[in-house]
Amino acid sequence: MHLLHLLPPEAAHALTIKALQLGLGPTLKNKKDLSIPLFGKFIRNPIGLSGGADKEAAALPGWSKMGFGLVEAGTVTLHMRDGNPQPRMWRMKGNAVINWLGLPGSGLEPFTQNLIAFQYHPARRELCVGASIASPDGVLEEFKILAQAVAPDVDYITLNASCPNVAHDGDHSFEYNAAMQIRAAKEGTGQGGKNVPVLVKLGPTRDATALARMVDAALGAGVDGFVATNTVPFSYSSLITHHSTLTWPKHNDKEVGGYSGPQLLDISCWMVSEIRMRIPTSMPIIGVGGVQSGDDAKRLLNAGANAIQLYTGLIYKGPALVEEIADTLSS
Numbered sequence: 001m002h003l004l005h006l007l008p009p010e011a012a013h014a015l016t017i018k019a020l021q022l023g024l025g026p027t028l029k030n031k032k033d034l035s036i037p038l039f040g041k042f043i044r045n046p047i048g049l050s051g052g053a054d055k056e057a058a059a060l061p062g063w064s065k066m067g068f069g070l071v072e073a074g075t076v077t078l079h080m081r082d083g084n085p086q087p088r089m090w091r092m093k094g095n096a097v098i099n100w101l102g103l104p105g106s107g108l109e110p111f112t113q114n115l116i117a118f119q120y121h122p123a124r125r126e127l128c129v130g131a132s133i134a135s136p137d138g139v140l141e142e143f144k145i146l147a148q149a150v151a152p153d154v155d156y157i158t159l160n161a162s163c164p165n166v167a168h169d170g171d172h173s174f175e176y177n178a179a180m181q182i183r184a185a186k187e188g189t190g191q192g193g194k195n196v197p198v199l200v201k202l203g204p205t206r207d208a209t210a211l212a213r214m215v216d217a218a219l220g221a222g223v224d225g226f227v228a229t230n231t232v233p234f235s236y237s238s239l240i241t242h243h244s245t246l247t248w249p250k251h252n253d254k255e256v257g258g259y260s261g262p263q264l265l266d267i268s269c270w271m272v273s274e275i276r277m278r279i280p281t282s283m284p285i286i287g288v289g290g291v292q293s294g295d296d297a298k299r300l301l302n303a304g305a306n307a308i309q310l311y312t313g314l315i316y317k318g319p320a321l322v323e324e325i326a327d328t329l330s331s
Helices: 009-021 060-066 108-119 122-126 140-153 174-191 208-220 234-239 262-278 294-303 312-317 320-330
Strands: 036-038 041-043 047-049 070-076 089-092 096-099 128-133 156-159 198-202 225-228 258-260 285-288 307-310
Touching: 009 060, 009 089, 047 320, 060 070, 060 108, 060 122, 070 108, 070 307, 096 312, 108 122, 108 128, 108 140, 128 140, 140 156, 140 174, 156 174, 174 198, 174 208, 198 208, 208 262, 225 262, 258 262, 262 285, 262 294, 285 294, 294 307, 294 320, 307 312, 307 320, 312 320
Parallel strands: 047 070, 047 307, 070 128, 128 156, 156 198, 198 225, 225 285, 285 307
Antiparallel strands: 036 041, 089 096, 096 258
């Protein structure tokens, strides 16, 4: 971990993915039975990898070996994207990260090829695989095509509708756009021959009324579950405790990127508990944001999440974090 932190963040991330592809990642020791029912199947534990960590679904066997119960690959877009100009990822004090990646990736075809290849890997039986999808320009047809393409090879799909890099129709509310995207994705999964659950990832908020509108709109559109929450953009930085102490990165004299780190945990827990009160008990919630210890994971699960996801905590604590969470849940 010390050596990785001597490298620029993106270089360290690329090296990690390559190591996992080569089978050089660690193996989680056997733990007590932590299996849970999720998406119509039993998964070995509720510890997940967040969307954005493995954009190409390139290292799925390595994540499984590391001990994850679910991995949300992507976010995948229909076409190849270079993303935003570098630098676009910054390590911040307090075990936090600000990223302004801009959804870089090779596009749908390489992504689906990696998913298909993993279907024949023995580790596929142990891992719940999701796909995070997005249209940078908010094109509904793209959500439909993406969902149709990935549905046969995943256990669930997440609409990254709240990503700061995803365009929203200025003539409509976020609730309207998200509802339309859910309907498009649901149509796509049906045409893909496998009606996998479609979840929507909600952006961070402390506004109970606004959150209720988002949840009700998604339910009305037929959503199958929720992911809470996404990174915090500068325009919402007042949500973060001591936000004024953060030196926010700039591009062309404008603050850019979204915060992820420990200060997101309180927001995530609050959102999960609010969502849980508004949806059927059988509907899944994945909690993500600020989990950097076993106790953090327990907080999110106790708030009402069925599973949790990691990303920034993994950057700072490495694979030991997965084992710490498994130990905490086992005890």
